[in-house]
Amino acid sequence: MSAILEIADVSRSFGGVQAVQKVSVDIPRGEIMSIIGPNGAGKTTVLNMISGFYHPDHGRILLEGTDITHLAPSEIAKLRVARTFQNIALFSGMTVLDNLMLGRHVLMKSGVLSSFIYWGLAQREEVAHRKRVEDLIDFLKIQDLRRRPTGSLAYGLRKRVELGRALALDPKILLLDEPMGGMNQEEKEDMARFILDVNEEWGTTIILIEHDMGVVMDISDRVAVLDMGLKIAEGKPDEVRVNPAVVKAYLGETKTSEVRHG
Amino acid sequence: MIYREAGQFKTTYAADQAIFPILQDRIFVALAVVGAFVIPVRFANEYWLQAVLIPFLIYALAALGLNLLTGYAGQLSLGTGGFMAVGAYSAFKLASAFPALNIVLVFLLSGLVAALVGVVFGIPSLRIKGFYLAVATLAAQFFLIWLFNKVGWFVNYAPSGTITAPPRTVFGVMVTGPDAAAGARYVAALAFVAVFALIAKNLVRGRVGRSWMAIRDRDIAAEIIGVRPLRTKLLAFAISSFYCGIAGAELVFLYLGSAETLAFDINLSFLVLFMVIIGGLGSVLGSFLGAAFIVLVPIFLTNVPHTVGLNLPVALAKQIELMIFGGLILFFLIVEPHGLARLWQITKEKLRLWPFPH
Numbered sequence: 001m002s003a004i005l006e007i008a009d010v011s012r013s014f015g016g017v018q019a020v021q022k023v024s025v026d027i028p029r030g031e032i033m034s035i036i037g038p039n040g041a042g043k044t045t046v047l048n049m050i051s052g053f054y055h056p057d058h059g060r061i062l063l064e065g066t067d068i069t070h071l072a073p074s075e076i077a078k079l080r081v082a083r084t085f086q087n088i089a090l091f092s093g094m095t096v097l098d099n100l101m102l103g104r105h106v107l108m109k110s111g112v113l114s115s116f117i118y119w120g121l122a123q124r125e126e127v128a129h130r131k132r133v134e135d136l137i138d139f140l141k142i143q144d145l146r147r148r149p150t151g152s153l154a155y156g157l158r159k160r161v162e163l164g165r166a167l168a169l170d171p172k173i174l175l176l177d178e179p180m181g182g183m184n185q186e187e188k189e190d191m192a193r194f195i196l197d198v199n200e201e202w203g204t205t206i207i208l209i210e211h212d213m214g215v216v217m218d219i220s221d222r223v224a225v226l227d228m229g230l231k232i233a234e235g236k237p238d239e240v241r242v243n244p245a246v247v248k249a250y251l252g253e254t255k256t257s258e259v260r261h262g
Numbered sequence: 263m264i265y266r267e268a269g270q271f272k273t274t275y276a277a278d279q280a281i282f283p284i285l286q287d288r289i290f291v292a293l294a295v296v297g298a299f300v301i302p303v304r305f306a307n308e309y310w311l312q313a314v315l316i317p318f319l320i321y322a323l324a325a326l327g328l329n330l331l332t333g334y335a336g337q338l339s340l341g342t343g344g345f346m347a348v349g350a351y352s353a354f355k356l357a358s359a360f361p362a363l364n365i366v367l368v369f370l371l372s373g374l375v376a377a378l379v380g381v382v383f384g385i386p387s388l389r390i391k392g393f394y395l396a397v398a399t400l401a402a403q404f405f406l407i408w409l410f411n412k413v414g415w416f417v418n419y420a421p422s423g424t425i426t427a428p429p430r431t432v433f434g435v436m437v438t439g440p441d442a443a444a445g446a447r448y449v450a451a452l453a454f455v456a457v458f459a460l461i462a463k464n465l466v467r468g469r470v471g472r473s474w475m476a477i478r479d480r481d482i483a484a485e486i487i488g489v490r491p492l493r494t495k496l497l498a499f500a501i502s503s504f505y506c507g508i509a510g511a512e513l514v515f516l517y518l519g520s521a522e523t524l525a526f527d528i529n530l531s532f533l534v535l536f537m538v539i540i541g542g543l544g545s546v547l548g549s550f551l552g553a554a555f556i557v558l559v560p561i562f563l564t565n566v567p568h569t570v571g572l573n574l575p576v577a578l579a580k581q582i583e584l585m586i587f588g589g590l591i592l593f594f595l596i597v598e599p600h601g602l603a604r605l606w607q608i609t610k611e612k613l614r615l616w617p618f619p620h
């Protein structure tokens with residue numbers, strides 16, 4: 001299978017800290033790829049480099065063969081790369097519906113003048129995109145929350161709305177930064193189901209950062225492991241699980257043969 | 263409200279996204295707009311039109327402009343007075359350079375000039391935020407006023423340094439200049455504010471308004487979904503200044519008749535900002551409520567002692583008026599920090615459930 005995203009030899013340092021060192025990962029199209037590693041391993045930095053917040057000091061990132069290494073976040077959004085944040089970044093003053101409509105911002109065209117008039121061009125566009133957003137609202141089962149300001153929602157629901165906003169972009173690649181962080185078991189299962197459904201239904205490639213090893217091992221097609229900014233392992237979940245370098249990174253120097261299920 | 267939306271089901275998204283989804287609201291607003299055009303002109307006296315209604319409409323337009331920038335796009339600005347001055351002086355220059363130009367066009371063009379100036383002074387907003395941006399916009403305020411004071415060209419080298427509204431007609435009716443009737447000036451101001459309130463509403467319910475609110479609420483997340491920060495902020499500055507520019511032109515042409523830079527000093531910036539804060543940030547209705555509060559309450563307070571037969575010395579009455587006014591502002595901000603518009607919304611929701619608490 002061809003890679004939709006190639007991360008080639010990227011490095012990034014902040015001051016004296018080497019956050020990511022010469023990491024290369026190919027993400028196959030249509031797969032769920034997890035990036036795991038202990039705290040401070042550089043996982044979020046990798047995600048931030050893909051979505052354009054940081055640019056690598058060295059190395060390149062190719063999306064379907066096009067170099068996106070130095071594009072701004074908004075330009076990368078145009079290429080249909082969507083993401084969620086570790087500590088939810090919804091627009092808290094706006095309704096769920098508006099948040100999801102914003103997810104489609106780059107797919108919409110109406111400018112200032114057509115917005116002045118609204119009736120006609122802008123309205124047709126609003127309605128067309130609203131349809132897709134309503135599909136997502138149904139998919140995520142948040143119909144009753146449409147008009148609620150996202151600031152007033154419970155934590156788990158906000159995570160779900162944020163997933164919805166990312167999905168509203170009709171993404172080719174979905175970057176999820178700890179989508180299950182801080183959730184209880186039931187919410188985790190729901191979220192895992194949504195992630196699998198997105199992957200199956202729309203064939204969306206998903207890059208996932210997650211600390212819950214149980215979930216990671218269950219839903220990932222491939223897993224890459226980072227430690228101290230270096231990639232120490234990559235492969236199928238079962239291979240990674242027994243990889244001695246991974247075990248060492250997680251548990252320290254011991255004779256344990258398996259990563260403890262978390 | 264005394265009516266509820268029971269039984270009004272929407273079958274299209276277009277109907278669901280209407281400005282007033284409830285039928286009764288539409289009827290009420292339509293009646294209010296028609297009433298606003300007809301009733302004051304026929305029944306209000308010169309004093310009410312000139313001292314109350316015309317300034318209210320003009321301030322409402324300015325507050326609307328600032329609300330787009332500060333309430334919707336989240337960019338704090340203290341340059342409103344400066345941008346209004348740009349509108350006023352542009353209108354004066356345009357009207358005297360092209361006497362044949364229709365006054366409506368003059369207003370719109372001066373709005374465009376103010377928009378350009380607004381964009382220039384909006385550039386720092388990419389780097390600075392919040393209070394620091396407010397201080398940066400002070401530069402606009404002071405620089406622009408200084409410019410209009412120093413450069414004689416802006417006042418056609420009038421030794422007095424004032425600009426005056428030349429007589430101009432629309433559809434054969436005199437709307438500006440010393441001979442324009444208060445009724446005609448009122449209708450002109452109302453027409454502008456009605457059209458621009460509608461445009462503002464259209465802007466904020468669509469793609470442009472959403473991108474502004476995204477920048478306001480979480481600029482990093484806005485960028486990740488593809489909103490370009492600089493472009494979006496500058497657009498907000500442009501449109502806001504466009505509104506303020508027209509309001510500034512109206513202030514001289516429809517209200518004061520003639521003015522110096524003093525009319526556009528920092529106090530005006532604060533006044534409009536207070537209107538926006540008291541009325542409600544991020545609300546079109548709030549801009550009107552805030553302008554009404556700031557314009558009407560002092561007038562009301564001035565007249566109250568008179569009507570109840572209390573003959574206070576003028577100076578004392580003025581002091582008491584200021585104290586009560588300040589007190590009221592504090593009271594409303596404590597009761598509802600999100601402004602009068604939010605208070606109105608809460609009232610509606612409460613009445614909707616009435617007589618049940620939940």
